[in-house]
Amino acid sequence: MSSENLIGADVEELIGMFPEAKLTMRDRLPISLILTSAILTIQKSILNIDYSEEELREAVMGFVAMLPDELKDDEFNNELDAAKLRRPVNTRPEFCGVAASDEYCQRNSIDTVRYVDTFDYFKVFHACFNLLHRRHMLMKSEEKEIATGVKARGEEPAYEPDTEECET
Amino acid sequence: MSQIQKSAKPKIQIMNFNGWQTVISKSLGIRPFFSQMIRYRVANKLCTNIVITGEPGIGKSYMAIDIARTIEGLTNKVVTDGKEYPAGLDKFTVDQIVFRHSQYMEIIIKLKMGRGIVFDEPSYSLGKRDWFNEVQKVLVHTLESQRFLVHPLYLPIINMALLDKTIRQYLIQFQIHVVGRGHGIVYRLKPSQSSEKVYRYQMGHLYFRMFDNNRCKKDTCLGCKHLDPCPIFRAQYERKKRVIQMERYEQAKEQASQKESLDLTDQQIETIILDAMQTPNAMEFKTEKGMLDVTALRLYLRDQGMSISSWKAYGIKRNIEKLHPGLFGQ
Numbered sequence: 001m002s003s004e005n006l007i008g009a010d011v012e013e014l015i016g017m018f019p020e021a022k023l024t025m026r027d028r029l030p031i032s033l034i035l036t037s038a039i040l041t042i043q044k045s046i047l048n049i050d051y052s053e054e055e056l057r058e059a060v061m062g063f064v065a066m067l068p069d070e071l072k073d074d075e076f077n078n079e080l081d082a083a084k085l086r087r088p089v090n091t092r093p094e095f096c097g098v099a100a101s102d103e104y105c106q107r108n109s110i111d112t113v114r115y116v117d118t119f120d121y122f123k124v125f126h127a128c129f130n131l132l133h134r135r136h137m138l139m140k141s142e143e144k145e146i147a148t149g150v151k152a153r154g155e156e157p158a159y160e161p162d163t164e165e166c167e168t
Numbered sequence: 169m170s171q172i173q174k175s176a177k178p179k180i181q182i183m184n185f186n187g188w189q190t191v192i193s194k195s196l197g198i199r200p201f202f203s204q205m206i207r208y209r210v211a212n213k214l215c216t217n218i219v220i221t222g223e224p225g226i227g228k229s230y231m232a233i234d235i236a237r238t239i240e241g242l243t244n245k246v247v248t249d250g251k252e253y254p255a256g257l258d259k260f261t262v263d264q265i266v267f268r269h270s271q272y273m274e275i276i277i278k279l280k281m282g283r284g285i286v287f288d289e290p291s292y293s294l295g296k297r298d299w300f301n302e303v304q305k306v307l308v309h310t311l312e313s314q315r316f317l318v319h320p321l322y323l324p325i326i327n328m329a330l331l332d333k334t335i336r337q338y339l340i341q342f343q344i345h346v347v348g349r350g351h352g353i354v355y356r357l358k359p360s361q362s363s364e365k366v367y368r369y370q371m372g373h374l375y376f377r378m379f380d381n382n383r384c385k386k387d388t389c390l391g392c393k394h395l396d397p398c399p400i401f402r403a404q405y406e407r408k409k410r411v412i413q414m415e416r417y418e419q420a421k422e423q424a425s426q427k428e429s430l431d432l433t434d435q436q437i438e439t440i441i442l443d444a445m446q447t448p449n450a451m452e453f454k455t456e457k458g459m460l461d462v463t464a465l466r467l468y469l470r471d472q473g474m475s476i477s478s479w480k481a482y483g484i485k486r487n488i489e490k491l492h493p494g495l496f497g498q
Contacts, residue, residue: 141195141196141197142197142372142373143197143199143201143371143372143373144196144197144198144199144201144372144373144374144375145190145198145199145200145201145202145203145372145373145374145375145376146190146191146198146375146377147188147189147190147191147200147234147238147374147375147376147377147379148182148188148189148190148191148377149188149189149234149376149377149378149379149380149381149382150188150189150377150380150381150382151187151188151189151242151256152184152187152188152189153189154184156182156183156184156189157181157183157184158183158184158185159183159184159185159190159192159199159200161199161200161204
């Protein structure tokens with residue numbers, strides 16, 4: 001683009017051309033601390049003597065909500081899909097603390113079971129950890145370069161690095 | 169509680185990187201991170217000087233050459249001027265390995281932009297002991313300015329302290345410390361902008377198997393009877409090195425004999441000259457005026473493997489003429 005066109009260019013076009021022209025916040029949230037705190041909350045809810053699935057659900061979904069969308073990848077979405085489950089919920093009416101019998105429910109056309117879509121929250125938690133690992137936020141693996149010392153025969157797939165890999 | 173997931177086996181595969189078989193595993197952090205980074209730096213015309221350190225005989229030079237071969241890659245099949253050049257040949261040639269500053273200066277002019285140079289045993293040329301030499305100053309300046317020509321430079325040396333201070337503190341970007349055969353640890357060197365400190369960050373490990381191990385299983389060419397006809401790259405290097413080493417030994421021998429002659433006392437030299445004058449060719453030592461010829465004296469000593477300064481020769485002349493006046497005169 002010539003310098004004349006720069007003057008009439010859209011803001012989006014200009015940002016595309018000059019990616020360094022972005023808002024930079026010097027003070028940032030201590031995200032590692034916040035995520036650690038959320039993980040500890042989940043652990044606490046698991047180990048709570050009065051174990052409550054609701055508490056675990058809230059803790060895990062709170063943790064998931066903290067993950068930025070840009071961080072999430074297809075593998076994470078696939079793992080979330082795999083964590084989905086349908087759970088039967090008892091819908092029998094109760095009379096003075098006693099559940100209605102099957103005959104009563106059939107006679108009055110009352111469904112005894114209702115299915116709700118939910119998640120296996122342990123699996124969701126695991127998916128979050130896998131995601132963080134994939135994004136190199138859990139462990140820093142030691143870089144290694146291993147050369148076999150043999151020329152390629154042409155059968156091997158070509159190695160194509162991610163662009164971010166080289167910009168060190 | 170859901171079932172505990174079985175551990176997934178890490179994916180590991182052999183891939184083609186620049187024509188060479190390379191092990192890749194994303195989950196284990198195995199990738200050609202260093203070669204890729206050097207290629208990136210060369211493509212972006214950044215200065216890239218790499219020092220390879222390690223104890224003598226551990227394989228520093230081989231490692232430097234192997235890294236350079238990996239980074240430069242192999243040729244594709246090319247047809248130029250009716251000539252067909254086969255694929256799979258090294259782009260990095262043995263000419264890019266230099267041992268002397270003259271070779272280095274020659275190759276730096278000749279070589280295309282982006283091609284690497286291995287300056288083997290640079291302590292002979294870039295050593296701190298010779299920092300006062302004019303040649304040394306020229307080399308330091310060339311190292312500073314060679315980034316304009318974009319030649320990644322590999323310097324295998326026993327210890328970085330053997331290099332000139334300017335070079336080791338400000339002109340080196342990476343250090344590979346070789347800890348075992350084919351195993352090196354990569355460090356990024358960053359000099360402080362406000363003090364003399366140099367910061368080192370560990371980047372990772374390099375594991376380079378002996379190159380061309382499918383063609384020759386020997387781990388060294390030293391003592392190999394097939395060295396002369398061998399077409400393998402490391403044999404070509406060893407042959408080039410052998411020639412240089414022999415020249416260096418000859419040079420060292422000459423310097424040693426010169427040093428020894430300097431250590432002789434004036435009296436010992438006088439005795440040698442007087443003995444020589446007793447021989448039938450004694451007249452050769454006298455000038456037309458019958459005095460002791462200093463040039464003849466120095467030439468005679470040089471033939472005997474001794475070199476003395478003109479000042480010392482005149483001192484000996486004075487002594488002999490004074491102590492043995494009968495030998496001289498018309």
